[in-house]
Amino acid sequence: MADMCEYALRLKEMSKSFAQVRVLSDVTLSLRKGTILGLVGENGAGKSTMMNILGGIHHRDTGEIWLNDEPFEPKDPKTCACAGIAFIHQELNLFSNLTVAENLFITDLPKAGKSPFVSNRKMRKMAREKLMQLGIDNISPSAIVGTLPMGQRQLVEITKAIVRDADIIFLDEPTTSLSTTEKDKLFHIMHELKNKGKSIIFISHILEDVFAHCDEITVLRDGKIILQKPRAELTPAEVIKAMVGRELNKIYPTVEKTIGGVVFEANEICQTGRFDHISMNLREGEIVGMFGLMGAGRTEFLRCLFGVDAIDHGSISHHGQEIKPITPINCIRSSMAFITENRREEGLIMPMTVEQNIVVTSLPELSHGAMGLMDAAGEDKMTKEMVDELQVRTYDPGKQAVINLSGGNQQKVVLSKWVARRPQVFLLDEPTRGVDVGAKYEIYTIINELAKNKSTILMVSSEMEELMGMCDRILVMAHNRITAEFHKGEYDQEKIIIAAIGGEGK
Amino acid sequence: MNNQPAFTCENRKRGSVKDFFVNYGLYAVFLALIGFFSIKNPAFLTVKNGVTILQMASTLGVVVVGMFFVLITAGIDISVASNMYFSAVVACTLLNTFKIPIWLCFVVSMLSGCLIGSINGLFIAKFKMLPFITTLATSSIARGLGLLVSHTKLIVLDQSAFVVSNTRILGVPLVAYIFVLMAVIGHVILRRTTFGRQLFACGNNLQGAKKIGINGEKTIFLAYLFCGAMAGLAGMMNACNLSSVNQNFAIGDEFVVISSAVVGGASLFGGKGRVLPGALIGILMVQVIMNGLTLIQASPYIYTVIRGLVIFVAVMIDSIKFSGEIR
Numbered sequence: 001m002a003d004m005c006e007y008a009l010r011l012k013e014m015s016k017s018f019a020q021v022r023v024l025s026d027v028t029l030s031l032r033k034g035t036i037l038g039l040v041g042e043n044g045a046g047k048s049t050m051m052n053i054l055g056g057i058h059h060r061d062t063g064e065i066w067l068n069d070e071p072f073e074p075k076d077p078k079t080c081a082c083a084g085i086a087f088i089h090q091e092l093n094l095f096s097n098l099t100v101a102e103n104l105f106i107t108d109l110p111k112a113g114k115s116p117f118v119s120n121r122k123m124r125k126m127a128r129e130k131l132m133q134l135g136i137d138n139i140s141p142s143a144i145v146g147t148l149p150m151g152q153r154q155l156v157e158i159t160k161a162i163v164r165d166a167d168i169i170f171l172d173e174p175t176t177s178l179s180t181t182e183k184d185k186l187f188h189i190m191h192e193l194k195n196k197g198k199s200i201i202f203i204s205h206i207l208e209d210v211f212a213h214c215d216e217i218t219v220l221r222d223g224k225i226i227l228q229k230p231r232a233e234l235t236p237a238e239v240i241k242a243m244v245g246r247e248l249n250k251i252y253p254t255v256e257k258t259i260g261g262v263v264f265e266a267n268e269i270c271q272t273g274r275f276d277h278i279s280m281n282l283r284e285g286e287i288v289g290m291f292g293l294m295g296a297g298r299t300e301f302l303r304c305l306f307g308v309d310a311i312d313h314g315s316i317s318h319h320g321q322e323i324k325p326i327t328p329i330n331c332i333r334s335s336m337a338f339i340t341e342n343r344r345e346e347g348l349i350m351p352m353t354v355e356q357n358i359v360v361t362s363l364p365e366l367s368h369g370a371m372g373l374m375d376a377a378g379e380d381k382m383t384k385e386m387v388d389e390l391q392v393r394t395y396d397p398g399k400q401a402v403i404n405l406s407g408g409n410q411q412k413v414v415l416s417k418w419v420a421r422r423p424q425v426f427l428l429d430e431p432t433r434g435v436d437v438g439a440k441y442e443i444y445t446i447i448n449e450l451a452k453n454k455s456t457i458l459m460v461s462s463e464m465e466e467l468m469g470m471c472d473r474i475l476v477m478a479h480n481r482i483t484a485e486f487h488k489g490e491y492d493q494e495k496i497i498i499a500a501i502g503g504e505g506k
Numbered sequence: 507m508n509n510q511p512a513f514t515c516e517n518r519k520r521g522s523v524k525d526f527f528v529n530y531g532l533y534a535v536f537l538a539l540i541g542f543f544s545i546k547n548p549a550f551l552t553v554k555n556g557v558t559i560l561q562m563a564s565t566l567g568v569v570v571v572g573m574f575f576v577l578i579t580a581g582i583d584i585s586v587a588s589n590m591y592f593s594a595v596v597a598c599t600l601l602n603t604f605k606i607p608i609w610l611c612f613v614v615s616m617l618s619g620c621l622i623g624s625i626n627g628l629f630i631a632k633f634k635m636l637p638f639i640t641t642l643a644t645s646s647i648a649r650g651l652g653l654l655v656s657h658t659k660l661i662v663l664d665q666s667a668f669v670v671s672n673t674r675i676l677g678v679p680l681v682a683y684i685f686v687l688m689a690v691i692g693h694v695i696l697r698r699t700t701f702g703r704q705l706f707a708c709g710n711n712l713q714g715a716k717k718i719g720i721n722g723e724k725t726i727f728l729a730y731l732f733c734g735a736m737a738g739l740a741g742m743m744n745a746c747n748l749s750s751v752n753q754n755f756a757i758g759d760e761f762v763v764i765s766s767a768v769v770g771g772a773s774l775f776g777g778k779g780r781v782l783p784g785a786l787i788g789i790l791m792v793q794v795i796m797n798g799l800t801l802i803q804a805s806p807y808i809y810t811v812i813r814g815l816v817i818f819v820a821v822m823i824d825s826i827k828f829s830g831e832i833r
Contacts, residue, residue, distance in 0.1 A: 081718075093711070093714045093717060093718065094711075094714070095706070095707045095714065095777075096710060096711075097778055098707060102703055107720060109700045117698040117699060118697075118698045120697075120698075
């Protein structure tokens with residue numbers, strides 16, 4: 001092969017920052033034509049930013065992109081699609097009310113000869129041809145997409161890439177919602193595409209799959225390429241080491257506290273299709289971390305514990321009292337608090353003031369009389385207490401809208417509105433996501449203070465380092481199961497990531 | 507939608523009584539009503555009455571065809587009745603003032619319908635205004651403009667209007683042919699043109715449609731434009747039927763049109779519906795009920811109650827059917 005067109009895609013020293021946070025630094029990566037490149041990395045390593053840049057959604061700060069040895073400028077999604085780059089995300093972009101054939105050709109519907117009308121027969125025929133090219137024979141072109149199982153929809157989405165004649169295909173965690181047979185089918189198609197000369201970037205955290213199907217493997221960590229090597233020269237152990245091998249040099253606040261007996265228990269939690277008899281318990285004053293990779297089921301588990309999502313079987317008890325039925329209202333009544341990962345959409349009312357946001361969970365307590373009139377002085381008092389206690393930096397809590405606060409201060413407001421109710425069990429989902437380093441430290445201190453005051457904390461995080469620094473115990477979740485439990489003192493990055501990837505850590 | 511686990515299929519087997527109600531309940535009630543009406547008044551089940559029903563149904567049926575387009579985008583157009591009035595007033599005023607030929611009246615009426623429709627479309631597609639409020643506003647505007655143009659006086663049409671309403675071809679009124687023609691045109695546009703198919707895509711997932719390069723704004727604009735044109739055409743048809751245009755012309759007809767469209771299989775959640783046979787079935791069912799009520803000499807006040815009930819039941823069934831994903 002001539003050296004000129006050996007690579008389908010090359011990135012040279014590409015960097016990208018979001019508000020002074022460097023997400024990608026000097027990423028250099030090359031994708032050979034007709035090969036599958038496995039891209040692995042922890043959550044937040046920069047995989048999605050990289051994809052968004054190549055998809056024309058974000059723009060890089062520096063660096064070069066070469067497509068077939070020609071410089072390429074990904075201006076907007078359309079340019080990228082025209083250049084033959086296709087993305088297949090976990091959330092599919094299909095129209096569930098249309099047929100498979102219509103989904104494949106919706107932007108350019110086939111017509112018979114010079115007729116101005118869409119030819120359904122021709123469209124079905126062309127769709128069948130395209131599906132057969134990939135060896136997909138069990139999907140009818142006239143089936144309505146909404147009636148197909150997820151696995152088949154994924155195949156339709158891949159076929160769409162073929163229809164649009166893509167040369168480079170990104171598959172982002174395509175296997176998470178698939179059954180084993182569907183997965184095999186998908187891998188078969190990946191090789192089929194490769195044999196046709198297409199180049200594929202396969203993003204997955206299932207190392208088995210990456211090693212079984214990729215020609216080369218690249219590890220991304222903290223926005224840097226740690227290694228890129230042919231698969232034959234690598235072992236899974238090396239890849240794991242590259243994924244987590246960062247130095248633990250951050251300092252975490254500590255606090256003198258005593259851990260009491262078990263106060264919170266979840267027994268045999270079942271949710272059809274997801275959780276199968278999961279049990280865990282929390283002790284008084286304990287900070288427990290929950291680690292897992294994207295899609296492991298951590299957030300969903302917290303939602304079950306707080307009654308946001310219904311469970312089919314299982315019980316939850318706090319101080320020996322069973323919470324029944326498990327609904328958010330009952331959980332709040334038995335002094336639990338749930339702080340979601342999504343503070344912009346679920347945690348805060350963005351255009352309202354700091355004060356309004358803090359008192360919103362305590363409105364019944366702050367009102368009196370049959371009319372439920374609000375006690376303005378009480379609101380001010382509570383707000384002042386919280387702002388002082390959690391050190392929310394705001395020029396006037398009664399006037400400043402939370403939308404104008406920094407991410408860290410917003411998160412403190414979210415915490416305050418729950419802390420104001422003095423709950424005993426905190427469920428925290430990614431409490432430090434999108435928060436700068438200084439504010440992170442402050443949030444850690446707040447969490448420690450809560451634990452010192454005999455509250456119990458269960459925190460989900462994607463940052464292993466943070467959990468190792470903060471928690472008395474770490475539970476690891478993978479594929480909707482708790483696969484390992486580590487106590488302080490026996491933390492080991494590699495063991496934790498192994499448990500998070502496959503679940504053989506115990 | 508949240509990524510809900512995909513095991514809803516199992517649940518579907520249960521509750522077959524509910525399924526039966528959802529799928530066939532409306533037809534069962536309809537047949538029962540036909541039975542009831544024909545026992546009460548033998549004149550109900552006659553050819554002559556059938557022709558009358560057809561004549562009545564055809565006018566609003568044309569609007570139902572337009573309403574399908576709008577509902578498929580997950581929008582709604584409640585200005586259609588006022589639009590009918592406005593367009594009829596404009597066309598009939600020209601007819602009486604300048605003695606223009608009746609066919610030109612139809613053209614004028616459709617054009618003024620397009621005017622209102624394009625205002626709806628522009629503000630909804632381009633400026634992202636809520637369809638309900640936008641069309642509520644244009645409804646009031648169109649009605650008011652109509653009253654201004656007509657000086658709130660009754661407009662009586664000349665002889666040529668009778669020709670339109672009384673022409674029968676093979677015993678079937680001319681207006682019914684217009685309705686069927688419009689339904690066929692609407693059906694072909696929806697099912698056999700790129701615009702039609704993309705309209706369904708936009709109604710299902712507008713963001714997704716834009717992502718793959720469909721011009722969502724233009725598509726939605728055209729849907730409202732088409733709906734406006736149909737309302738204009740229907741306005742003139744109705745004026746010919748009544749041979750006059752009074753202040754109460756078409757008042758409340760938007761409810762009949764929307765409920766007929768939903769009864770005929772369009773969904774308020776968008777992305778769903780077939781004009782053939784949906785629009786025909788929908789408008790005929792609603793019109794048969796209205797006609798039956800007249801023949802059994804029901805209290806005139808009961809009409810609005812029944813009209814409300816029909817739309818209520820239709821929308822309720824639509825909501826039960828809506829599974830959140832398969833639209």
